[in-house]
Amino acid sequence: MGKGYHNRMDYYYRKAKVEGYRSRAAYKLKEINKKYNVIRKGDIVVDLGAAPGGWIQVSREIVGDKGLIIGVDINQIERFPWNNVITIQADITEENIVEIIREAIPNGSMVDVVLSDAAPKISGIWDTDHARQIFIAENALKIAKELLKPDGRCVIKVFQGPLLNDFIDKVKREFMEVKIFKPNASRKESSEVYVIARKRKI
Numbered sequence: 001m002g003k004g005y006h007n008r009m010d011y012y013y014r015k016a017k018v019e020g021y022r023s024r025a026a027y028k029l030k031e032i033n034k035k036y037n038v039i040r041k042g043d044i045v046v047d048l049g050a051a052p053g054g055w056i057q058v059s060r061e062i063v064g065d066k067g068l069i070i071g072v073d074i075n076q077i078e079r080f081p082w083n084n085v086i087t088i089q090a091d092i093t094e095e096n097i098v099e100i101i102r103e104a105i106p107n108g109s110m111v112d113v114v115l116s117d118a119a120p121k122i123s124g125i126w127d128t129d130h131a132r133q134i135f136i137a138e139n140a141l142k143i144a145k146e147l148l149k150p151d152g153r154c155v156i157k158v159f160q161g162p163l164l165n166d167f168i169d170k171v172k173r174e175f176m177e178v179k180i181f182k183p184n185a186s187r188k189e190s191s192e193v194y195v196i197a198r199k200r201k202i
């Protein structure tokens, strides 16, 4: 690990501490939203793999009082002071996950945005981690297909590797616009990139 790695870690880590975000990841979503305008005022957002909650905080800033955020994580997410943030402790690869999330949405509405920053615990075995990440991403895509409005937007974290192209093809079957983006706040050494999709093919 070079010096740059630590500087970079420290920069976003400290910035998150100073600015009151629960994670450095918050800055990745800020960059994504600045470039692609996925989250808008008043939106209903489903955030998969949301703990500790940095993406929830950023989403809440954008949607404001009238929007709704549903954060899902296998781990517990510490409470927020806003009543339009709902958190659910669940595994997003669980079979009935869509029903569990739907129960939290008033009037069974469809949602504007599905985010997934979910990632497995890194084992260090590169192809295992890649395969697990793609499996999680496929589950996020499945959830997005069930819950998103026709003009809904979706952001899914993936790891680069041999299974990525197949996954992107699957996303392209569902959405007209598909982009791949690596935020500056994402470590250069990490193979993570984000798939950003909009305009459903329905």
Ligand SMILES: C[S@@+](CC[C@H](N)C(=O)[O-])C[C@H]1O[C@@H](n2cnc3c(N)ncnc32)[C@H](O)[C@@H]1O
Binding pocket: 022, 023, 025, 026, 048, 049, 050, 051, 052, 053, 054, 055, 056, 072, 073, 074, 075, 090, 091, 092, 093, 117, 118, 119, 120, 121, 136
């Ligand atoms: C990189 S962290 C997310 C950080 C978050 N975006 C933030 O800003 O605070 C990845 C999260 O994915 C969660 N996760 C991994 N696999 C999951 C699964 N199958 N179901 C639900 N959450 C999962 C982990 O528990 C972890 O909290």
